[in-house]
Amino acid sequence: MQKYCLFLDLHEDRELIEEYKLLHQDVWPEIxxxxxxxxxTNLDIYNVGNRLCMFIEADADFSFEKKGKMDAENEKVQEWESLMWKFQKALPQAKEGEKWLLADKIFELK
Structure with missing residues (x-):
């Protein structure tokens, strides 16, 4: 199993943030x-203020490149992503076209 932690910001607008949260209570089945x-195999999104943190657990064959290719070819995913950009804004460190940024793990308690 692979584990990932990613970050993204939302626009600093309380109404938009609440709408974003509501949309994630009923994510489209195609997504x-x-x-x-x-x-x-597991995906959790946490929110504080306008910051989002996403935790992903995936099988050994998962890759962001493969997921990106699948998403680019999926019309419904593209529709969802377009809708999400209404709420989301890239972190300052993001490169052109990047959304969620992968965090570096610096500590693990075992």
Whole structure:
């Protein structure tokens, strides 16, 4: 199993943040299917203020490159992503076209 932690910001607008949260209470079934089909076995998103943190657990065959290719070819995923950009803004460290940024693990308690 692989584990990942990613970050993204939302626009600093309380109403938009609440709408974003509501949309994630009823994520489209096609989006759930695309996540699972990519090899992701668990995905959690946490929120504080306008910052989001996403934890992913995935099988050994998962890769962000493969997921990106699958997403690019999925019309419903592209529709969802376009909708999400209404709420999201890239972190200052993001390169052109990047959304979620992968965090470096610096500590693990075992």
């Amino acid at each position: 759930i299917a695309s996540i699972k089909n990519a090899g992701i």
